[in-house]
Amino acid sequence: MMTPKELIEVALLAGEIMLKNGAETYRVEDTMVRICSKGNLKFNESFVIPTGIVATVADEKNNLLTISKRIKNRTIDLNKISLVNQFSRDFEKHDFTYEKAIKILNDIQNKKGYSNKITPLAAALVCCFSTILFGGKMLDAISAFFVGLFTQIVLNILNSKNLSYFISYIIGGFSTATLALITVNFHLGINLDKIIIGSVMIMTPGVAITNAIRDTIAGDLLSGVARGVEASLIAIFIATGAGIALSILK
Amino acid sequence: MEQSIWFQLFSAFFVSFSFAILTNSPKKTLFYCGIIGMFGWLVNIIFLRLSFSPIIGVFFAALTVSKLSEIFARLLKNPVPIFLIPGIIPLVPGAGMYNTMIALIKSHFDSAIKTGIQTLLVAGSIAIALMLVTSFNWIFKVFQKEKFIK
Numbered sequence: 001m002m003t004p005k006e007l008i009e010v011a012l013l014a015g016e017i018m019l020k021n022g023a024e025t026y027r028v029e030d031t032m033v034r035i036c037s038k039g040n041l042k043f044n045e046s047f048v049i050p051t052g053i054v055a056t057v058a059d060e061k062n063n064l065l066t067i068s069k070r071i072k073n074r075t076i077d078l079n080k081i082s083l084v085n086q087f088s089r090d091f092e093k094h095d096f097t098y099e100k101a102i103k104i105l106n107d108i109q110n111k112k113g114y115s116n117k118i119t120p121l122a123a124a125l126v127c128c129f130s131t132i133l134f135g136g137k138m139l140d141a142i143s144a145f146f147v148g149l150f151t152q153i154v155l156n157i158l159n160s161k162n163l164s165y166f167i168s169y170i171i172g173g174f175s176t177a178t179l180a181l182i183t184v185n186f187h188l189g190i191n192l193d194k195i196i197i198g199s200v201m202i203m204t205p206g207v208a209i210t211n212a213i214r215d216t217i218a219g220d221l222l223s224g225v226a227r228g229v230e231a232s233l234i235a236i237f238i239a240t241g242a243g244i245a246l247s248i249l250k
Numbered sequence: 251m252e253q254s255i256w257f258q259l260f261s262a263f264f265v266s267f268s269f270a271i272l273t274n275s276p277k278k279t280l281f282y283c284g285i286i287g288m289f290g291w292l293v294n295i296i297f298l299r300l301s302f303s304p305i306i307g308v309f310f311a312a313l314t315v316s317k318l319s320e321i322f323a324r325l326l327k328n329p330v331p332i333f334l335i336p337g338i339i340p341l342v343p344g345a346g347m348y349n350t351m352i353a354l355i356k357s358h359f360d361s362a363i364k365t366g367i368q369t370l371l372v373a374g375s376i377a378i379a380l381m382l383v384t385s386f387n388w389i390f391k392v393f394q395k396e397k398f399i400k
Binding site: 022023024027076077078079080081082085086113114118119122123125126129130132133134135152193196197198200201202204206207209210211213214216217235239242243246247 | 258272273274276328332335340342348349351352376381
């Protein structure tokens with residue numbers, strides 16, 4: 001049996017991994033409460049918003065223990081959320097020691113995603129096929145393939161520099177529109193608008209939008225509004241970047 | 251719409267499949283993400299061919315995507331967003347956002363408002379579809395738990 005202090009540390013680490021990688025706040029709260037419910041606690045509560053975690057537990061003698069964590073930079077890695085979800089289920093069923101639980105969570109945290117060579121290729125495929133969905137011709141799809149490839153390489157470099165996310169989205173939108181203009185000028189693509197619409201898809205804030213909706217239904221209005229604002233800001237930044245490129249270069 | 255339906259479905263499959271790689275979904279779920287995206291697009295095409303408005307088509311497509319995500323999440327024991335996020339991507343109103351931006355650049359404010367509101371409605375219909383399915387699912391879950399306790 002873990003002490004309340006060890007238990008809350010495990011719960012906090014699990015919650016931190018989930019929130020950093022794009023989980024909904026109600027899922028983080030659920031996971032933390034589930035982990036803490038394993039111990040002999042009188043009271044356990046967690047409060048999560050997209051930028052921070054607060055958790056409190058009380059043992060039988062009413063000794064309160066509160067721990068808080070500020071989340072600064074967030075990325076998207078759904079694999080880690082799935083793994084922590086699985087971990088919390090296992091944690092409920094079996095008896096883990098403190099060291100073992102922390103080791104499993106640290107392993108999850110250090111897990112690498114798909115490599116930097118595969119992501120540009122995936123992005124290129126997204127751009128290529130969404131151009132077709134939006135009614136582009138075959139040549140448009142081919143040029144969107146290259147636009148997506150280069151934009152994702154740029155985004156990967158910007159993300160590794162830990163820049164503020166709004167700068168990377170403006171630069172992303174800018175480079176998409178610029179590359180699309182170049183391909184049209186070299187007569188590789190035909191419809192400029194179809195290429196840009198298809199290529200912008202890799203930056204769509206899908207995670208922010210779905211999380212905003214799911215958080216709002218779960219009753220986390222604060223997180224829902226925060227994520228909704230995030231999603232619409234990202235859309236505006238991408239449009240700003242693309243708009244700057246189009247109005248300067250066209 | 252010049253491409254054949256099969257080619258469009260194939261494209262929708264790969265859009266969702268590759269977007270799942272970008273969001274780092276687990277390897278064994280990638281194929282199912284693609285399938286969900288494909289079915290969502292199929293529903294969208296059917297409604298467009300029956301000459302419904304795009305808002306209705308996207309609404310029912312989002313309903314399909316959301317319900318399929320819940321089903322696959324149960325079957326494969328993974329959180330719902332892993333399937334939902336890539337599955338919804340083909341339906342995102344990218345063209346509407348682009349046209350709004352272009353109208354703003356050319357200072358055609360009346361057409362900017364027109365396309366902007368249309369885009370917002372499409373996005374809103376996706377949101378409402380997701381809300382409907384998710385909240386119904388949660389209601390069912392509550393009922394199931396109560397039965398279990400009794």
